[in-house]
Amino acid sequence: MTATAQDTTSQATPTAPAIIRPSVRRHSIKVELSTPAIGAELSNINLADAAQDPDAIAEIRALWLKHKVLFFRDQDITPMEQQNFAAQFGELEAHPLAPSHPEATKLLTLYRNLDPSKPNFVEKTSRENIWHADVTYKKAPPRGAVLRFELGPDTGGDTMWSNMVMAYEKLPGAIKQRIDGLYAKHSIEQIFLAQMPIEERHAMAAKNPGAEHPVVLTHPETGEKLLYVNSAFTTHFSNFFNFEDIRYGQDLMPEAHHLLNYLTSQAAIPEYQVRLKWRPNTVAMWDNLQAQHYAVADYGNEPRKMLRATLTGTPLN
Numbered sequence: 001m002t003a004t005a006q007d008t009t010s011q012a013t014p015t016a017p018a019i020i021r022p023s024v025r026r027h028s029i030k031v032e033l034s035t036p037a038i039g040a041e042l043s044n045i046n047l048a049d050a051a052q053d054p055d056a057i058a059e060i061r062a063l064w065l066k067h068k069v070l071f072f073r074d075q076d077i078t079p080m081e082q083q084n085f086a087a088q089f090g091e092l093e094a095h096p097l098a099p100s101h102p103e104a105t106k107l108l109t110l111y112r113n114l115d116p117s118k119p120n121f122v123e124k125t126s127r128e129n130i131w132h133a134d135v136t137y138k139k140a141p142p143r144g145a146v147l148r149f150e151l152g153p154d155t156g157g158d159t160m161w162s163n164m165v166m167a168y169e170k171l172p173g174a175i176k177q178r179i180d181g182l183y184a185k186h187s188i189e190q191i192f193l194a195q196m197p198i199e200e201r202h203a204m205a206a207k208n209p210g211a212e213h214p215v216v217l218t219h220p221e222t223g224e225k226l227l228y229v230n231s232a233f234t235t236h237f238s239n240f241f242n243f244e245d246i247r248y249g250q251d252l253m254p255e256a257h258h259l260l261n262y263l264t265s266q267a268a269i270p271e272y273q274v275r276l277k278w279r280p281n282t283v284a285m286w287d288n289l290q291a292q293h294y295a296v297a298d299y300g301n302e303p304r305k306m307l308r309a310t311l312t313g314t315p316l317n
Helices: 003-010 022-028 054-067 079-087 164-169 173-179 198-207 249-268
Strands: 030-033 040-043 069-072 107-112 144-151 159-163 183-186 211-214 216-218 225-227 234-237 273-276 283-287 291-295 304-311
Touching: 040 054, 054 069, 054 283, 079 107, 079 144, 079 304, 159 164, 159 249, 164 225, 164 249, 173 249, 211 216, 234 249, 283 291
Parallel strands: 040 069
Antiparallel strands: 030 040, 069 283, 107 304, 144 283, 144 304, 159 273, 159 291, 183 211, 183 234, 216 225
């Protein structure tokens, strides 16, 4: 190459940077399993950008169904961006009892132990430190949730999730046979209304009459069977009977109670679980059918701020 040609090449106008299509981002999502049973952490993805990318949303949805709960770190996004991301997975609904964010009105504000002199103070005593799936007393319980951590203690306040597909799979064969075809009642009164005055409790119960769901539910997207009873809202079986072993009427009830207690305790088995240590701008997204969760209440009076988007579900029977 001559000197002249070399000079011409070096003086050429720089090429404009290539515009990367948003859909290309899906190939860079990194997936790290949290435990063998449940959960995966996704990195190299921004949820505000992902909301504009149908391919990224499709990939996240597939991973969500596979791993039951997904974790995203370092998501410095606004409440409206969180709400927009969650809305890519279905219609959003407000909680029937809890307050919503003033701007992103589909986000539930889980604010606790904040200074009353500051905006958005909500004094709240409930801790959700019981294994449960959200709002199962509705005929169409939520399909899932997207929860973002804004503020919390340096240590403590973890959340755990349990794989209810695995909980069913690991049941003894005799138990699977016994619960096949069983239905159970779910009620708002057992937890949310128990401390209310009787008139207020009855009025709220009339607005939320409860629901009956299969004990063994078939997931509408994956086709997997899962155990669908929980300690917070499931009150009793609605079609339990065992006439062969009954001597007197009272013989029926202990068997039913013992069986329900046994089933609801399955979520507490460590081998089915994952535990998340929250950091600011961490997001967790879970399937409310396949997983139950437990908010560990070990942080005393430390302040905590979280925002949750809830995905509307469909009737389960």
